[in-house]
Amino acid sequence: MLTKEENDYLSKIDPNRKVSIHPFNSKGKKLGEAIVKQIKKSFSNLKVLFMGSVALEISGQKDIDIYALANMEDFDKYLPTFEKLFGEVNKQGRYVKKSFVEWKFNKDGYEIEVYLTEPPDRQIKVYEILRSNNKLLKEYEDLKLSFDGKNYKDYQRAKYEFYNRILKV
Numbered sequence: 118m119l120t121k122e123e124n125d126y127l128s129k130i131d132p133n134r135k136v137s138i139h140p141f142n143s144k145g146k147k148l149g150e151a152i153v154k155q156i157k158k159s160f161s162n163l164k165v166l167f168m169g170s171v172a173l174e175i176s177g178q179k180d181i182d183i184y185a186l187a188n189m190e191d192f193d194k195y196l197p198t199f200e201k202l203f204g205e206v207n208k209q210g211r212y213v214k215k216s217f218v219e220w221k222f223n224k225d226g227y228e229i230e231v232y233l234t235e236p237p238d239r240q241i242k243v244y245e246i247l248r249s250n251n252k253l254l255k256e257y258e259d260l261k262l263s264f265d266g267k268n269y270k271d272y273q274r275a276k277y278e279f280y281n282r283i284l285k286v
Contacts, residue, residue, distance in 0.1 A: 123277045134269035138261050139179045145171040149181040159198045168244040175258040180228040186236045243280045
């Protein structure tokens with residue numbers, strides 16, 4: 118069973134969007150680690166997580182997910198530096214929601230997503246489970262590979278169902 122937020126996200130996906138899965142490449146891991154290092158250079162006490170398929174060293178969509186964790190009421194002290202690192206406020210790069218700020222950009226063939234966010238407990242738990250369980254990690258990578266070239270909405274739904282199942286383990 119999917120959450121309301123998951124169903125809301127699925128309802129907004131372009132029905133013609135397709136998935137493109139690529140093998141793990143250490144170049145992406147180095148790029149993600151460099152972005153984390155950039156953030157930590159400015160804010161050594163800020164907890165920064167590099168998560169997702171590149172961090173897990175498995176096949177994926179060539180996207181890099183970086184989460185800088187902070188309380189929403191502290192976002193203002195981080196925003197000016199994040200904007201210097203990842204771009205000014207504009208319709209292409211930064212989206213402000215109630216509990217996170219997101220920057221999206223491309224670098225070296227990777228789609229980078231940097232979030233200044235309140236801790237996303239669910240995503241952290243999924244990442245930790247996958248990182249510590251090779252059987253589930255292999256199953257997750259196989260799921261991703263099975264959707265290469267197929268409908269993105271179906272792919273995202275399958276990932277959500279997988280996450281919900283492993284969170285109950």
